[in-house]
Amino acid sequence: MILKELTKGLIGLVLPNNCLLCEKKINSGEVICEQCQNFERNLPPFCRKCGISISVDSKTRLCSRCRSKNFYFTRNLSPFLYKEPLASLIHLFKYQGFDFLADIFSQKLIEFIEELSIPVKNYDLLTSVPLHRRKLREREFNQSRLIAEKLSKYFLIPYKDTLKAKRYLKSQVNKSAKDRTLDIRDNFYIIEEIKEKNIILIDDVFTTGSTLSECAKALKNKGAKEILTITLAIRKLN
Numbered sequence: 001m002i003l004k005e006l007t008k009g010l011i012g013l014v015l016p017n018n019c020l021l022c023e024k025k026i027n028s029g030e031v032i033c034e035q036c037q038n039f040e041r042n043l044p045p046f047c048r049k050c051g052i053s054i055s056v057d058s059k060t061r062l063c064s065r066c067r068s069k070n071f072y073f074t075r076n077l078s079p080f081l082y083k084e085p086l087a088s089l090i091h092l093f094k095y096q097g098f099d100f101l102a103d104i105f106s107q108k109l110i111e112f113i114e115e116l117s118i119p120v121k122n123y124d125l126l127t128s129v130p131l132h133r134r135k136l137r138e139r140e141f142n143q144s145r146l147i148a149e150k151l152s153k154y155f156l157i158p159y160k161d162t163l164k165a166k167r168y169l170k171s172q173v174n175k176s177a178k179d180r181t182l183d184i185r186d187n188f189y190i191i192e193e194i195k196e197k198n199i200i201l202i203d204d205v206f207t208t209g210s211t212l213s214e215c216a217k218a219l220k221n222k223g224a225k226e227i228l229t230i231t232l233a234i235r236k237l238n
């Protein structure tokens with residue numbers, strides 16, 4: 001923890017007014033320049049399940065991924081594609097302890113929710129994909145929870161931890177979609193009363209959708225009604 005604090009302090013010393021990513025000069029008090037905040041948008045029309053941008057003429061309004069998969073959440077919405085420079089920023093956020101990025105990310109999500117008039121007020125509570133307690137110790141904070149709590153404050157929807165992870169899973173980054181799905185199966189259980197509730201589930205990245213789907217499955221099995229997942233970025237199909 002001390003090392004991370006020190007690194008952050010050093011960055012502040014060495015680059016007092018420079019963008020965290022491209023090192024371009026910026027006004028003091030800012031951390032990322034405007035250009036590096038210009039994330040690539042995931043534009044409508046969206047797949048009605050995973051929310052990835054699809055071609056207008058798609059009759060089913062489902063992408064190829066969702067035509068062959070049954071996700072347990074009602075639908076997912078993501079404002080950005082998982083590409084640079086956002087991918088690097090998310091990495092700093094998750095693995096380098098740069099928790100202050102939650103401000104930028106939640107602000108972007110708020111703008112997206114308002115732009116699309118997503119009826120978030122119809123939901124009873126916000127929750128986030130949990131980290132296993134060992135992972136939480138390693139990373140110091142749950143990045144998805146930080147974002148969800150900021151949305152909760154802004155939209156005045158209560159935030160609750162509703163899920164817990166059973167197993168400690170090594171990094172999923174280099175695993176195949178199939179292995180990820182197997183790893184994560186039945187990995188979550190419910191720690192909060194959520195019967196009859198409409199829930200917004202927050203995560204940073206929609207990769208294969210397996211984690212979100214497993215969380216939604218656990219919530220649904222305990223009686224939750226609708227599960228809307230909102231993720232900052234979504235990965236395009238290969």
Ligand SMILES: [Zn+2]
Pocket residue numbers: 019020021022023024032033034035036
């Ligand atoms: Zn920059």
Ligand SMILES: [Zn+2]
Pocket residue numbers: 047048049050051052062063064065066067
């Ligand atoms: Zn889809």
